[in-house]
Amino acid sequence: MKKNFGLARPLAAATMTLALVSAxxxxxxxxxxxxxGETYIMNVMVSAHPYWVPVYQGFKQAAEAMxxxxxxxxxxxxxxxxxxxSFEQDLVKNPAGILLHPMQSDPFIEPINRAIESGVDVVTxxxxxxxxxxxxxITSDNLAEAKFAAEEIxxxxxxSAEYAVLENPGQSNHDLRVTALIxxxxxxxxxxxxxxRQATNQDSNAANRATASILQANPNLxxxxxxxxxxxxxxxxxxxxxxxxxxxxxxxxxxxxxxxIKAGNVHxxxxxxxxxxxxxxxxxxxxxxxxxxxxxxxxxxxxxxNPMQVPxxxxxxxxxxxxxxxxxxxxxxMEGRDPS
Numbered sequence: 001m002k003k004n005f006g007l008a009r010p011l012a013a014a015t016m017t018l019a020l021v022s023a024x025x026x027x028x029x030x031x032x033x034x035x036x037g038e039t040y041i042m043n044v045m046v047s048a049h050p051y052w053v054p055v056y057q058g059f060k061q062a063a064e065a066m067x068x069x070x071x072x073x074x075x076x077x078x079x080x081x082x083x084x085x086s087f088e089q090d091l092v093k094n095p096a097g098i099l100l101h102p103m104q105s106d107p108f109i110e111p112i113n114r115a116i117e118s119g120v121d122v123v124t125x126x127x128x129x130x131x132x133x134x135x136x137x138i139t140s141d142n143l144a145e146a147k148f149a150a151e152e153i154x155x156x157x158x159x160s161a162e163y164a165v166l167e168n169p170g171q172s173n174h175d176l177r178v179t180a181l182i183x184x185x186x187x188x189x190x191x192x193x194x195x196x197r198q199a200t201n202q203d204s205n206a207a208n209r210a211t212a213s214i215l216q217a218n219p220n221l222x223x224x225x226x227x228x229x230x231x232x233x234x235x236x237x238x239x240x241x242x243x244x245x246x247x248x249x250x251x252x253x254x255x256x257x258x259x260x261i262k263a264g265n266v267h268x269x270x271x272x273x274x275x276x277x278x279x280x281x282x283x284x285x286x287x288x289x290x291x292x293x294x295x296x297x298x299x300x301x302x303x304x305x306n307p308m309q310v311p312x313x314x315x316x317x318x319x320x321x322x323x324x325x326x327x328x329x330x331x332x333x334m335e336g337r338d339p340s
Contacts (some may be wrong), residue, residue, distance in 0.1 A: 017287045020086075026257075031293050034068035034096075040285050041095045042278070044074040045083040045103040046202070050254050050330055051229070051274065055125070056311055057337060058278025059210060066286065069096075072340070077200065078102050084111055097121040097285035100280075104170045106128040120262035121288035121306070125281045126272065127172045135288035138281045140272035140317040142173050146180035148319075149249050150189070153223045156247050158269065159189045161222040164196030164214050166207055167233045177227040177251055195221060198260060200231040207234030215242050227248035229257045229269070236265050253320055253328055269320040271328065277315040
């Protein structure tokens, strides 16, 4: 099975960037270097979630290669007001740029635009605020993830089965993963029947209750698609408690769902390449803060916009199964690394 998807473009860009950095070392005048104290911040919600750890490691690795400083920020809560407040506190520190995972897209339009107007460039990752003036967006291809999940479900349970989804309304990438899978099933496999769709908002307890309710009402349920790992933790517990046989596929991964994959309780996870996401996120933020590095063939001088506009960078995704689960052990990855 092919394990990685969508890597060609970001890895080619990363290779090109590092080549330029190496070439610049010879002249000691590399433009791919920060000024002393130049700092970039990564801001997230639910800051203790393990998803951010490899992303921030990639972010730091790119920064260190270019002599830049980094900081990790955000809120421990799943609260849009608190995340915006943490973002505004970051602006007071006057960083060169911020790599932002906006909990919701629209509430962040004004804060992002205000940041950019004040001279702090903003790049979004994993979730987007597309109507803002953010300079770039780095994520895995959520449509490709949904298609892959749909095809795997049909491959495993047939094309005339009952399935359910859990969801996290309001977060752009999670919304797309769910709506795209449902639309793909309706178009390509009309005999697949959606019998449950409940919002669990990344809450494992809510997911446990929702899954138990869906199972009770639909004893022939054969598969579930879940757009993130927190809800998957609760869903798999409910399936095990009911002693049901339900194929579970989810996006992202946590140490808990990784153990369930190893045990065969979760069929597979579709996990964004987090390190690439953070690495390319930093590169995009750096370029946004240094748009004078090159002179593109467009109208940016008369239009007055930042020429480093990158609407979408695909960081790819990996398929995690029993066979390769050990490669996604976060504790092993972090051995010898500075988490701060």
